[in-house]
Amino acid sequence: SAVISQKPSRDICQRGTSLTIQCQVDSQVTMMFWYRQQPGQSLTLIATANQGSEATYESGFVIDKFPISRPNLTFSTLTVSNMSPEDSSIYLCSVEESRDTYYEQYFGPGTRLTVT
Amino acid sequence: GQNIDQPTEMTATEGAIVQINCTYQTSGFNGLFWYQQHAGEAPTFLSYNVLDGLEEKGRFSSFLSRSKGYSYLLLKELQMKDSASYLCAVRSYNTGRRALTFGSGTRLQVQP
Numbered sequence: 235s236a237v238i239s240q241k242p243s244r245d246i247c248q249r250g251t252s253l254t255i256q257c258q259v260d261s262q263v264t265m266m267f268w269y270r271q272q273p274g275q276s277l278t279l280i281a282t283a284n285q286g287s288e289a290t291y292e293s294g295f296v297i298d299k300f301p302i303s304r305p306n307l308t309f310s311t312l313t314v315s316n317m318s319p320e321d322s323s324i325y326l327c328s329v330e331e332s333r334d335t336y337y338e339q340y341f342g343p344g345t346r347l348t349v350t
Numbered sequence: 351g352q353n354i355d356q357p358t359e360m361t362a363t364e365g366a367i368v369q370i371n372c373t374y375q376t377s378g379f380n381g382l383f384w385y386q387q388h389a390g391e392a393p394t395f396l397s398y399n400v401l402d403g404l405e406e407k408g409r410f411s412s413f414l415s416r417s418k419g420y421s422y423l424l425l426k427e428l429q430m431k432d433s434a435s436y437l438c439a440v441r442s443y444n445t446g447r448r449a450l451t452f453g454s455g456t457r458l459q460v461q462p
Binding site: 277340 | 381383391392393394395398400437439448449450451452453454455
Protein backbone atom coordinates (compact mmCIF):
# COMPACT_ATOMS: atom_id res chain seq x y z
CA SER A 235 0.00 0.00 0.00
CA ALA A 236 1.02 3.60 -0.55
CA VAL A 237 3.08 5.28 2.14
CA ILE A 238 1.94 8.81 2.91
CA SER A 239 3.86 11.42 4.84
CA GLN A 240 2.70 14.83 5.99
CA LYS A 241 4.55 17.92 7.12
CA PRO A 242 4.36 19.40 9.65
CA SER A 243 3.11 16.76 12.04
CA ARG A 244 1.83 19.47 14.34
CA ASP A 245 1.92 23.22 14.71
CA ILE A 246 0.66 25.98 16.94
CA CYS A 247 -0.27 29.12 15.03
CA GLN A 248 -1.61 32.54 15.81
CA ARG A 249 -4.97 33.63 14.52
CA GLY A 250 -4.86 35.52 11.25
CA THR A 251 -1.84 33.63 9.94
CA SER A 252 -1.73 30.86 7.34
CA LEU A 253 -0.22 27.38 7.38
CA THR A 254 0.62 25.17 4.42
CA ILE A 255 0.48 21.42 4.97
CA GLN A 256 2.39 19.13 2.65
CA CYS A 257 1.41 15.61 1.66
CA GLN A 258 3.92 13.32 -0.04
CA VAL A 259 3.12 9.86 -1.42
CA ASP A 260 5.69 7.23 -2.33
CA SER A 261 3.86 6.24 -5.52
CA GLN A 262 1.89 7.99 -8.23
CA VAL A 263 -1.78 8.37 -7.43
CA THR A 264 -4.55 9.98 -9.40
CA MET A 265 -6.86 11.09 -6.64
CA MET A 266 -5.90 12.70 -3.36
CA PHE A 267 -8.28 13.89 -0.69
CA TRP A 268 -8.01 16.31 2.19
CA TYR A 269 -10.06 15.65 5.32
CA ARG A 270 -10.47 17.50 8.58
CA GLN A 271 -11.07 15.88 11.95
CA GLN A 272 -12.09 18.30 14.65
CA PRO A 273 -11.54 17.33 18.30
CA GLY A 274 -13.65 14.35 19.27
CA GLN A 275 -15.35 14.17 15.91
CA SER A 276 -15.18 12.09 12.78
CA LEU A 277 -13.63 12.94 9.44
CA THR A 278 -15.09 15.56 7.13
CA LEU A 279 -14.00 15.85 3.52
CA ILE A 280 -12.62 19.27 2.58
CA ALA A 281 -11.79 18.72 -1.07
CA THR A 282 -10.69 16.28 -3.74
CA ALA A 283 -7.47 17.11 -5.58
CA ASN A 284 -6.69 15.62 -8.96
CA GLN A 285 -3.45 16.35 -10.73
CA GLY A 286 -3.85 18.84 -13.54
CA SER A 287 -7.24 20.18 -12.52
CA GLU A 288 -8.75 22.48 -9.94
CA ALA A 289 -9.63 20.94 -6.61
CA THR A 290 -13.28 20.15 -5.98
CA TYR A 291 -14.50 21.52 -2.66
CA GLU A 292 -17.26 20.19 -0.46
CA SER A 293 -20.11 22.30 0.81
CA GLY A 294 -18.89 24.62 3.52
CA PHE A 295 -15.32 24.77 2.27
CA VAL A 296 -14.03 27.40 -0.15
CA ILE A 297 -10.86 27.83 -2.13
CA ASP A 298 -10.01 31.20 -0.59
CA LYS A 299 -9.89 29.64 2.86
CA PHE A 300 -8.36 26.29 1.89
CA PRO A 301 -6.32 26.68 -1.30
CA ILE A 302 -4.95 23.38 -2.59
CA SER A 303 -2.13 22.63 -4.99
CA ARG A 304 -1.53 19.37 -6.83
CA PRO A 305 1.55 19.89 -8.98
CA ASN A 306 2.22 16.21 -9.70
CA LEU A 307 1.01 12.69 -9.00
CA THR A 308 2.90 12.29 -5.71
CA PHE A 309 2.44 15.60 -3.93
CA SER A 310 -0.22 18.01 -2.72
CA THR A 311 -0.49 20.95 -0.35
CA LEU A 312 -3.38 22.34 1.65
CA THR A 313 -3.19 25.86 3.02
CA VAL A 314 -5.33 26.95 5.94
CA SER A 315 -5.65 30.70 5.46
CA ASN A 316 -6.43 33.49 7.89
CA MET A 317 -6.73 31.00 10.71
CA SER A 318 -9.08 31.26 13.65
CA PRO A 319 -9.37 29.00 16.72
CA GLU A 320 -12.22 27.17 14.97
CA ASP A 321 -9.64 25.84 12.50
CA SER A 322 -7.93 23.89 15.26
CA SER A 323 -8.17 20.36 13.98
CA ILE A 324 -6.29 17.42 12.56
CA TYR A 325 -5.86 17.66 8.80
CA LEU A 326 -5.46 14.38 6.96
CA CYS A 327 -4.31 13.67 3.47
CA SER A 328 -5.70 10.55 1.83
CA VAL A 329 -5.07 8.65 -1.39
CA GLU A 330 -6.83 5.79 -3.03
CA GLU A 331 -5.38 2.67 -4.58
CA SER A 332 -7.11 0.32 -6.92
CA ARG A 333 -7.78 -3.21 -5.75
CA ASP A 334 -9.39 -5.89 -7.88
CA THR A 335 -12.95 -4.71 -7.41
CA TYR A 336 -12.77 -1.49 -5.47
CA TYR A 337 -10.70 1.50 -4.49
CA GLU A 338 -9.13 1.46 -1.04
CA GLN A 339 -8.32 4.71 0.76
CA TYR A 340 -5.24 5.23 2.86
CA PHE A 341 -4.59 8.07 5.22
CA GLY A 342 -1.50 10.01 6.09
CA PRO A 343 -0.48 10.46 9.73
CA GLY A 344 -2.23 13.84 9.92
CA THR A 345 -1.23 17.36 10.88
CA ARG A 346 -2.43 18.51 14.28
CA LEU A 347 -3.10 22.24 14.12
CA THR A 348 -3.80 24.43 17.13
CA VAL A 349 -4.77 28.05 16.55
CA THR A 350 -4.42 30.43 19.48
CA GLY B 351 -27.39 13.87 1.30
CA GLN B 352 -26.04 10.98 3.25
CA ASN B 353 -26.74 10.02 6.84
CA ILE B 354 -24.62 7.52 8.75
CA ASP B 355 -25.40 6.45 12.30
CA GLN B 356 -23.35 4.38 14.71
CA PRO B 357 -23.25 4.17 18.50
CA THR B 358 -21.03 6.68 20.22
CA GLU B 359 -19.42 4.36 22.75
CA MET B 360 -19.25 0.68 23.58
CA THR B 361 -17.52 -1.32 26.29
CA ALA B 362 -16.56 -4.98 26.10
CA THR B 363 -14.40 -7.47 27.95
CA GLU B 364 -11.12 -8.89 26.80
CA GLY B 365 -11.64 -12.22 25.02
CA ALA B 366 -15.29 -11.50 24.24
CA ILE B 367 -17.06 -10.68 20.98
CA VAL B 368 -18.45 -7.25 20.16
CA GLN B 369 -20.65 -6.09 17.30
CA ILE B 370 -20.60 -2.46 16.18
CA ASN B 371 -23.60 -1.47 14.08
CA CYS B 372 -23.83 1.14 11.37
CA THR B 373 -26.93 2.29 9.53
CA TYR B 374 -26.82 4.54 6.53
CA GLN B 375 -29.09 6.37 4.14
CA THR B 376 -27.73 7.18 0.73
CA SER B 377 -28.61 6.93 -2.92
CA GLY B 378 -26.24 5.41 -5.41
CA PHE B 379 -24.54 3.22 -2.81
CA ASN B 380 -21.05 2.24 -3.91
CA GLY B 381 -19.47 0.51 -0.96
CA LEU B 382 -19.11 0.60 2.80
CA PHE B 383 -15.79 0.76 4.64
CA TRP B 384 -14.75 0.19 8.23
CA TYR B 385 -11.69 1.92 9.65
CA GLN B 386 -9.94 1.64 13.00
CA GLN B 387 -8.47 4.75 14.58
CA HIS B 388 -6.37 4.73 17.71
CA ALA B 389 -6.17 7.97 19.65
CA GLY B 390 -3.79 10.40 18.01
CA GLU B 391 -3.29 8.26 14.94
CA ALA B 392 -4.63 8.16 11.40
CA PRO B 393 -7.47 5.79 10.46
CA THR B 394 -6.41 2.40 9.15
CA PHE B 395 -8.47 0.33 6.74
CA LEU B 396 -10.22 -2.74 8.15
CA SER B 397 -12.79 -3.93 5.64
CA TYR B 398 -14.88 -3.21 2.57
CA ASN B 399 -18.34 -4.46 1.61
CA VAL B 400 -20.24 -3.69 -1.57
CA LEU B 401 -22.35 -6.85 -1.89
CA ASP B 402 -24.66 -8.29 0.72
CA GLY B 403 -23.15 -10.76 3.11
CA LEU B 404 -20.29 -11.36 5.45
CA GLU B 405 -16.62 -10.63 4.78
CA GLU B 406 -14.25 -12.32 7.20
CA LYS B 407 -10.69 -11.26 7.81
CA GLY B 408 -9.08 -12.91 10.81
CA ARG B 409 -10.64 -11.71 14.06
CA PHE B 410 -12.63 -9.05 12.22
CA SER B 411 -15.72 -9.59 10.09
CA SER B 412 -18.01 -7.11 8.41
CA PHE B 413 -21.57 -7.63 7.25
CA LEU B 414 -23.68 -5.66 4.81
CA SER B 415 -27.38 -5.56 3.96
CA ARG B 416 -27.98 -3.05 1.21
CA SER B 417 -31.77 -3.37 1.35
CA LYS B 418 -31.73 -2.44 5.03
CA GLY B 419 -28.97 0.15 4.80
CA TYR B 420 -27.19 -1.72 7.55
CA SER B 421 -23.71 -2.97 8.32
CA TYR B 422 -21.92 -4.30 11.33
CA LEU B 423 -18.31 -4.90 12.30
CA LEU B 424 -17.73 -7.99 14.42
CA LEU B 425 -14.61 -8.23 16.55
CA LYS B 426 -13.83 -11.62 18.05
CA GLU B 427 -11.40 -12.62 20.80
CA LEU B 428 -11.08 -9.03 21.88
CA GLN B 429 -7.67 -7.78 22.91
CA MET B 430 -6.76 -4.69 24.90
CA LYS B 431 -5.16 -3.22 21.78
CA ASP B 432 -8.58 -3.24 20.09
CA SER B 433 -9.54 -0.24 22.22
CA ALA B 434 -9.98 2.40 19.54
CA SER B 435 -12.57 4.28 17.54
CA TYR B 436 -14.24 2.40 14.69
CA LEU B 437 -15.44 4.48 11.79
CA CYS B 438 -18.10 3.44 9.31
CA ALA B 439 -17.81 5.18 5.93
CA VAL B 440 -19.90 5.08 2.78
CA ARG B 441 -19.06 5.81 -0.82
CA SER B 442 -21.85 6.99 -3.10
CA TYR B 443 -22.06 7.28 -6.87
CA ASN B 444 -24.40 10.23 -6.56
CA THR B 445 -21.79 12.44 -5.02
CA GLY B 446 -19.86 12.13 -8.24
CA ARG B 447 -16.68 11.49 -6.38
CA ARG B 448 -14.81 8.60 -4.86
CA ALA B 449 -14.25 10.18 -1.46
CA LEU B 450 -15.89 8.74 1.62
CA THR B 451 -18.54 10.06 3.97
CA PHE B 452 -17.80 9.04 7.53
CA GLY B 453 -20.04 8.31 10.46
CA SER B 454 -19.25 9.86 13.81
CA GLY B 455 -17.35 6.80 14.97
CA THR B 456 -17.79 4.32 17.82
CA ARG B 457 -15.32 4.49 20.66
CA LEU B 458 -14.69 0.95 21.92
CA GLN B 459 -13.19 0.39 25.34
CA VAL B 460 -11.91 -3.13 26.03
CA GLN B 461 -11.68 -3.94 29.71
CA PRO B 462 -9.64 -6.70 31.37
